[in-house]
Amino acid sequence: MMRPVDSGVIFIARIALAVLFLWSGVMKLTGYAGFVGYLQSKGVPFVQIAAPIAVAVETLGGLFLVLGFKIRPLGIIMALYTVATAITGHDFWNITDAALQHDMMIHFWKNIGIAGGFLLLFVTGAGRISIDGARAPHRGLGL
Template structure:
């Protein structure tokens, strides 16, 4: 299928746009770690300290790998699952009322939309401008 948009450039932009949110949030959680633990406890996350450690590792660590296009398919699938799980843990709109309910409803379904982007990226692949492509080109035998 021909497109007016350059595939590899759009896939790079997709990775960077999806990863930016998570890297920024992961950094914020790391630099304000005690607040992150308190937030986890307030949202009802299981084992708040462990949940905080996992969220920092996923968001900051895997977010950086995604930005660089390393292990893109598996990481994109993990992020899709993670983002849906965090919708239920952190944005349980059905427990709120009024504007808070509406705001949480938006956040809940925004997480589902972001997950859709991750699933599309998992299927499309990282594109040529990625560590995955670089490693694939160096490990592939000549002429294949």
């Protein structure tokens, strides 16, 4: 049974995650050529397909987080995306400069932690302060 305060905490968690992804998606879109170049430097295959998918996942995913729309499936998609970006974008095991390697390791594990947050959203759902919550049948005041 979900307490009323739980929905507020889930909403705050969704917003905290959304800010990161909306900002990142918009920055990728406004600096699209640089983002494509970065993906090419990382050896990402099919960059012409991967780049728009990344922008869409981050901007639409961020928007869906704010709205609380389709949060359970979104949680899985965003967790997988965040782990994939950790592996491709923060590959600290390929870095020889100690300071840069340390920085990449922090970013790698940060992404893994964020993926954990998305998995929690998959389990909890969006809460009542959401489109999903508004569409779900409610049983009393506790849901």
